[in-house]
Amino acid sequence: MSAVRLLVLGVIRKKQSAHGYAVRSELLSWRAETWTNVKPGSIYHALKQLTAEGKLSTYGTESSDKGPGRTLFALTEAGESEFRALMDAALVSVDMEELGAGIAFMDALPRAHVIEKLREQRRNSAAIRDELLAMIPSFPGRYESPHATDLLELWSGVFDNLSGWTGSVLARLEAGEYRMSD
Structure with missing residues (x-):
């Protein structure tokens, strides 16, 4: 999955239409370059690419005092379907960039749907953590190959933290925090 595709579709969906510079400006205002x-x-x-695939349509240009007109883009039905599919994939992902893109637009989906997907993501994170921890006893001791055990502990800690963070977001969603599409 491409987080960039999701971010572009999400911004255009949120704005209902936008030109490339507006998409870029919106993402810069979120400091997206720091987490993607x-x-x-x-x-x-x-x-x-999304236009060539029929996920976006162009419908004119917006004039600009600083250069040529800017092409306006809007989501098509196929673009809306792509956005939904990418959101579902992002919300269950353990990849930080993908998950971050999904979290950025989670308010575009119904609360129960987001809760379901984030519960799945939490199970995925916990399962990876448990698999990594289970490997530690079979690795050479710290003095024979110290980096191997340390790496397993590092990554199991990352997935433990992700699982805990997801639990906190789930608790807030279940408590009714955040304005969602429904």
């Missing part, structure tokens, strides 16, 4: 690999070139590439 989104770059200006990847935004414009995603716009071109």
Whole structure:
């Protein structure tokens, strides 16, 4: 899954239509470059690719005093379906960039659906943590190959933290915090 695709579709969906510079400006205002690999070139590439795939449509240009007119994009039905599919994949992902993109737009979905997906993501994180911890006894001791055990402990800690963080978000969702699509 491409977090950039989800971010581009999500911003255009949120704004109902936008040009590339507006998408870029919105993502910069969120400081998305600090938690994703989104770059200006990847935004414009995603716009071109999504349009070629029929996920976005163009419907005119917005004039600009600072240069040529800017092409306006809107989601198509296929784009809405792509957004939903990418959201479902992102919300269960243990990849930080993908999950972050999903969290950024979770308010676009019904509360119960997001809760279901994040419960699945929490189970995935806990399962990975448990698998990593279970490997430790079979690895050489710290003095024979110290990095192997340390790496397993590092990554099991990362997934333990992710599982705990997801639990906190779930508790807030279940308590009725956040405005959701329903």
